[in-house]
Amino acid sequence: xxxxxxxxxxxxxxxxxxxxxxxxxxxxxxxxxxxxxxxxxxxxxxxxxxxxxxxxxxxxxxxxxxxxxxxxxxxxxxxxxxxxxxxxxxxxxxxxxxxxxxxxxxxxxxxxxx
Amino acid sequence: xxxxxxxxxxxxxxxxxxxxxxxxxxxxxxxxxxxxxxxxxxxxxxxxxxxxxxxxxxxxxxxxxxxxxxxxxxxxxxxxxxxxxxxxxxxxxxxxxxxxxxxxxxxxxxxxxx
Numbered sequence: 001x002x003x004x005x006x007x008x009x010x011x012x013x014x015x016x017x018x019x020x021x022x023x024x025x026x027x028x029x030x031x032x033x034x035x036x037x038x039x040x041x042x043x044x045x046x047x048x049x050x051x052x053x054x055x056x057x058x059x060x061x062x063x064x065x066x067x068x069x070x071x072x073x074x075x076x077x078x079x080x081x082x083x084x085x086x087x088x089x090x091x092x093x094x095x096x097x098x099x100x101x102x103x104x105x106x107x108x109x110x111x112x113x114x
Numbered sequence: 115x116x117x118x119x120x121x122x123x124x125x126x127x128x129x130x131x132x133x134x135x136x137x138x139x140x141x142x143x144x145x146x147x148x149x150x151x152x153x154x155x156x157x158x159x160x161x162x163x164x165x166x167x168x169x170x171x172x173x174x175x176x177x178x179x180x181x182x183x184x185x186x187x188x189x190x191x192x193x194x195x196x197x198x199x200x201x202x203x204x205x206x207x208x209x210x211x212x213x214x215x216x217x218x219x220x221x222x223x224x225x226x227x228x
Contacts, residue, residue: 004156036219041221042221043117043118043205043219043220043221043222044157044205044207044219045219046216046217046218049216089156089157091156095213096170097169097170098169098212098213099145099162099164099169099170099212099213100212100213100214100215101159101162101170102157102159102217104156104157104158105156106154106155106156107154107155107156
């Protein structure tokens, strides 16, 4: 089946530290991959995406590369800020029955301390 | 552009009671989704609409959950009767079309069943 596995949280970092949140997936076919972010009290927002192997998605200093050989889409940021504190969800899209559906990981909570 | 609107934001009910949630998608978005997010897990798709038709409701517990989108715009999700395990955040999302489109999420309704 289709599934996403994220590293367990919570993750606590100091400001300006390097961030990696691991994400691996299992899928039939060729899914698109996404990172969504959920800030406290808000809905999920798309952070970045990649639609094919070796694509790199980037936004707000975050990056992730679609690695088909390792079935991974790890999220990275070189220098985190307090405002990056949120829950991060890795997701893949699967096409079934003529429509596209998202399958999410469990989420990783990030706290950045000043 | 207004985002996805949901109400209420919070709801507390006793088990065996009924509850309804409302969602208004982004204007012009044909596809609407309802997700259930249990604490510590990623969102799980319950039902997907295209205009006023159901595309996928394979994970909707139909003995107690129902949803409609009568005029192809706003939607309601109902639970009757509620169980303790229905305590979760119910997220609504919309997208312009069924395929190759980003989903935009509302802030969610947090349901507590006591």
